[in-house]
Amino acid sequence: MKIIVLNGSPRPNGNTKAMISAFKEGAESAGHIVTVFDICKMNIKGCLACEYCHTKAFRECVQKDDMQKIYPVMDEAEMIVLASPVYYHGLSGQLQCAINRIYALGYPKKLKKAMLILSSGDTGVYDGAIFTYRNSFLDFLHLEDMGIYTAAGDENKSEDLLKRLKEAGASLSDPDDHNAARLVIRSGDVTVKAKMNDSFAARDFMNRMPLTVKGIDSGVDYCCEMKSGLLDEAEMQDGWKNGDINLSDGWFAILYGGEEQSAQYHQMIIAHLDDEDNKRIMSLPKEAEFLLSLEEPFRGGNNA
Numbered sequence: 532m533k534i535i536v537l538n539g540s541p542r543p544n545g546n547t548k549a550m551i552s553a554f555k556e557g558a559e560s561a562g563h564i565v566t567v568f569d570i571c572k573m574n575i576k577g578c579l580a581c582e583y584c585h586t587k588a589f590r591e592c593v594q595k596d597d598m599q600k601i602y603p604v605m606d607e608a609e610m611i612v613l614a615s616p617v618y619y620h621g622l623s624g625q626l627q628c629a630i631n632r633i634y635a636l637g638y639p640k641k642l643k644k645a646m647l648i649l650s651s652g653d654t655g656v657y658d659g660a661i662f663t664y665r666n667s668f669l670d671f672l673h674l675e676d677m678g679i680y681t682a683a684g685d686e687n688k689s690e691d692l693l694k695r696l697k698e699a700g701a702s703l704s705d706p707d708d709h710n711a712a713r714l715v716i717r718s719g720d721v722t723v724k725a726k727m728n729d730s731f732a733a734r735d736f737m738n739r740m741p742l743t744v745k746g747i748d749s750g751v752d753y754c755c756e757m758k759s760g761l762l763d764e765a766e767m768q769d770g771w772k773n774g775d776i777n778l779s780d781g782w783f784a785i786l787y788g789g790e791e792q793s794a795q796y797h798q799m800i801i802a803h804l805d806d807e808d809n810k811r812i813m814s815l816p817k818e819a820e821f822l823l824s825l826e827e828p829f830r831g832g833n834n835a
C-alpha cells in the first residue's frame with residue numbers, strides 16, 4: 532500500500548527521523564511504498580479558516596504553498612504516519628500546521644490506517660499528542676490504529692526501539708475488505724449490516740451516526756428523508772445494484788430491488804447489503820423506522 536509519513540521534527544538526524552527510517556526500511560521490505568515529507572523543510576502555513584475549500588472550491592486550498600505537494604500524495608495514500616518530537620506536551624507546531632491544512636480535503640480519499648511515532652526527553656508526556664491522534668485521525672477520519680510508538684530519553688535511537696519500528700513496518704498488510712466499516716441498520720427485530728465504501732460521502736456520513744430515519748416502501752426501496760451531506764460529483768453514478776444504499780438529493784434509500792430500471796437515476800452509493808441482509812429488509816412492513824449506527828473496524832493495540 533501507499534504510506535504517507537509526515538515528519539514534524541526539524542532535526543535531519545534527530546530521534547524522530549531515526550524512528551521513521553527504521554519504519555520505512557521495514558515497510559519497504561514488505562513491498563509498501565513510503566513517501567516521507569520533512570514538514571519543517573517545507574513552506575507550510577497555518578490554516579486561514581477562510582472556508583474557500585468548502586464554499587468557493589471543492590477540496591482545494593486557497594493557499595498555494597508546499598501543502599500542494601502533500602495533498603495529491605495524501606489522497607493516494609492508504610496509511611498515514613504522524614511522526615513528531617514532543618514539544619510542550621504536543622506535536623511540533625510545524626506538524627500541527629500541516630495537520631490543520633488537511634481540513635481542505637475533508638477526508639483524504641483512500642486513507643484507512645494510521646500510526647503515531649513520538650520522541651521526547653521525558654517519559655509520560657504523550658497524552659496531548661495521543662489525544663489529537665485518537666480524536667482527529669482514528670475517530671474523525673475513521674482510521675484503523677496500527678500502533679503508537681514512543682521513545683523517551685535514552686530509549687531514543689536504541690537498538691530495541693529501531694528494531695520494533697522496523698518490524699512494525701514489515702508486518703503491515705494492505706487494507707482488505709474485512710476492515711471496511713459497516714453501517715448497522717436496525718428496524719424492529721431486523722438488524723442488517725451494510726459494507727461502507729471508500730467514497731467521500733460515505734466518510735462524511737460516518738460522522739453523522741447514530742441517526743434515526745423513517746421510510747416508506749416504494750416497491751423497490753425504502754425512501755427516507757435525510758440531508759444529503761458532502762458529495763463529490765465525480766463519485767456519483769447512474770443506476771444501482773440491488774442492496775445498494777443511496778445518499779443523495781435529500782434521500783437516504785435502501786435500494787433492495789429495481790436494479791433493472793435504475794439506469795435513469797443519478798445518485799451516490801455509500802454502502803451495500805449482501806443478498807441475505809437485503810432479503811431481511813424486504814420482510815419489513817410498508818412503513819418502517821431505521822436506527823442507523825456504525826460498526827468500526829477492529830482497532831489494534833497501543834504500543835506506547
Ligand SMILES: Cc1cc2nc3c(=O)[nH]c(=O)nc-3n(C[C@H](O)[C@H](O)[C@H](O)COP(=O)(O)O)c2cc1C
Nearest residue numbers: 540542545546547616617618619620650651652653
Ligand atoms: C521546543 C521544544 C519543546 C520540547 N518540549 C518537550 C516536552 O514538553 N516534553 C519532553 O519530554 N520533551 C520535550 N522536548 C524535547 C524533545 O521532545 C526531544 O529532545 C526529542 O527527542 C527531539 O526529537 P528530534 O530529535 O526528532 O527533534 C522539547 C524540545 C524542544 C526543542
